[in-house]
Amino acid sequence: MPLLARMLTAPLTVQVRRGAVADLGALLSDSRVATSGRIAVAVGAGQGDQIAKIIEPTLCDAKVFHVPDGSVDAAVSLGADLRKGAYEAVVGIGGGKTIDVTKYAASLAGIPMVAVATNLSHDGICSPVSSLEHEGGKGSFGVTMPLAILVDLDFVHKAPPKLVRAGVGDVISNLSAIEDWQLGNAEHGEPIDGLAVSMARTAAEAVVNREDSVESDAFLTVLAESLILSGMAMVVAGSSRPSSGGDHEILHAVDQLFPGTSNHGELAGIGTAFCFFLREDEARLGQVVECLRRHNLPVTPQDVGLSAEQFTEAVLLAPSTRPGRYTILEHLGLSESEIRDRVERYVDAVAG
Template sequence: MPLLARTVNTPLVIEVRRGAVADLGPLLADRRISAGGDVAVVVGPGQGERIVELIRPTLGSADVFTVAGGTLDAALELGDKLHARSYDAVVGIGGGKTIDTAKYAATRYAIPMVTVATSLANDGIASPVASLDHEGRRGSYGVHIPIAIVVDLDFVENGPDRQTQAGIGDAVSNINAVADWELAHVARAEPIDGLAVTLARTGAEALVNHPGKITDDGFLTALAEALILGGISMSVCGSSRPASGSCHEISHAIDTLYPGTGSHGEQVGLGALFCTFLRGDPERFGQLATCLHRHGLATTPADLGLTVEQFAEAVTYAPRTRPDRYTILEHLALTPTAIRERLADYADALRDHLS
C-alpha cells in the first residue's frame, strides 16, 4: 500500500526565551547554520547599538548593517550590500520593519534568513511575506520562510505594550480568517488546506483561552507561538488565506480611507470581532470580545478614533481591497444602510456581553 505525504517547509529552529540575543552565536553553531559566525546581522536604528554589544562576544566575524523605514528601497540597498560578500545567513534582529527588510534582501540573493524578534506585533516573524512601503503604498512580497526563528522575551517585555497588543489582535484574527476560508469552501467550493487551518486556528485558540497577561512569560510564549504558527500556516498552503480574511480587508480599507488610524493588529482585531458578529456565532463572538477587551485592544470604532459612519464606510469599501477573496463580507453583500444597522446591533451585543 503506497504511503502518500507531502514535504512542508518549516524553520529548523524555533526558540522563545529570555537571553536569546546574547546566545545567538552558539545557537547558530549548534544548529549548523553558521559554525564560524560569518553572518550579516541586520538591526534597526532603535536598539541597534545595544544588540551589537550583546552579540559581539559570540559573533565576532559578523558584519552589522543598520536599516530603517521598512521600504522596498531599503531592502534593495541592503541586498546590494549582502551581495558583496558570501554569508552563511542573514540575521534580522528587531521588529517587523527590520525583519521584513532583511527577509526580502535575503530572499533576493538566496541567503538563509534567521529571524530574531524583539517584539511580537505581527506574524511577519515567521511568514513567507514581507510588507514593505514603496512609492507611498504598502505592498506584500513573497519571500522565503526563515530557517530559524528566535524570540527574546527580555526585549519583548521591555518594549511598548501597544506592540504586544497589536500582536494579540493579529494572532486571534486568524480564527476569523479560517472561518472565512471555510465559508468560501462551502459556498464556492474553494479548495481548503486542513493542515494550514489546523496550524492557524490552534495557535489562535491557545491565545484566546490563555489566562495570563501581557506581562507573563507564559502568555508571551503563547503569543509568539501563535504568530509563528500563523506564519507557517501560510507557508504550508502557499497563500495568506489562513491568516487573512474579512478582518484584513477591513484593516486595508481603514488604511486607505483613514491612514494612520491604528496599528495593523488593532484594526484586524476589531475587524475580526465585527465579522464574527456578522457570522452569527454568539459563543465565538463572546470569546473574542472578552480576549480583546481584557488585553486592552479596540472593540469599538471609537476605540480606534473612528466614528460609526467612518467604520461603516471602511466595511463597505473593504471587499474592494481583495477582490479575489471570498469572505463573510462578500457573502452577505450588505448595503451601506444594512451595515450601519448591523453596527448598531453589534454595539448592543458588545455592551450586553461586557457589562
C-alpha cells in the same frame, strides 16, 4: 506499503525563552546556516542596537546594517548591500517592521535569514510573507520563511506593551479567517487545507481564553508559539488564507484610507470582532471581545479614533484590497447604508 506524506518547509530552529539571543553565535556557527561566518546583521530602531552590542563579541566579523523604516525601498537597498557583500546569511533583529524588511532583502539576495524577534506584534515573525510600505500604501510580498527563529522573552518584556499585546489581535483573527475559508469552500468549492486549518485554529484557541497577559512569561511563550504556528499554517497553505480573511481586508482598507490609525494586530482584532458580528455568531463575538478587552486592545472603531462613517467606508472598500478572496464581506455584499447600520449595531452590541 507506500509511504505517502508531504514534506513541509519549516525553520531549522525555533527558540522561545529568556536568554535566547546570547546563544545566537552558537546557532550561526552551525554549518547549516553559514560555513564561512560571513554574516550580516540588520537592526531596527527599537532594541536592535542594544542587541547588536550584546552579540558583537560572538559575531566579531558581522557587518551591521540599520533598517530605517518598514518600506520596500529600505528592503531593496538592504538586499543590494547583502548581494554586494556576498554574505552567507543575514540576521534580522527587531520588531515586525525590521523582520519584514530583512525577510524581503534576504529573498532578493537569495540568502537565508535568521529572525530574532524583540516583540510579538504580528504573525509575520515566522511567515512566508513580508508586509512593506510603498508609495501606494502597504503591500504583502511573498518571501522565503526564516531559517531559524529566536524569540527572547527578556527583550519582549522590554518592548512597548502595546506592540506585544497587538499580537493577540493578529493571532485570534485566525478564527475569523478560517470561517471565511470554510465559507469559500462551501460556496465556491475553494480547496481547503485541513492541516493549515488545524495549525491556525490551534494557535488562536491557545490564546483566546487565557486569563493571563503580556506580563507573564507563560503567556508570552504561548503567544510567540501561536504566532509562529500561524506563520507555519501559511507555509502549509501556500498563502495567507488561514490567517487573513475579512478581518484583514478591513485592516488593509483602514490602512489605505486612514494611514497611521493603528497597528496591524489592533486593527485585525477589531476586524475579527466585527466579522463575527456580521456572522451573527454571538458566542464567538463574546469570546473575542472579552479577549480583546482583557488585553486592553481596541474593540470599536472609536477606540482607534475612527468614526462610524470612516469605518463604514473601510468595510465598503475592504473586499477590493484582496481580490479573489471570498469572505463574509463578499458573501453578504452589503450596501453602504446596510454596512452603516451594522457598524452602529456592532458598537451597541459590544458596548459596556
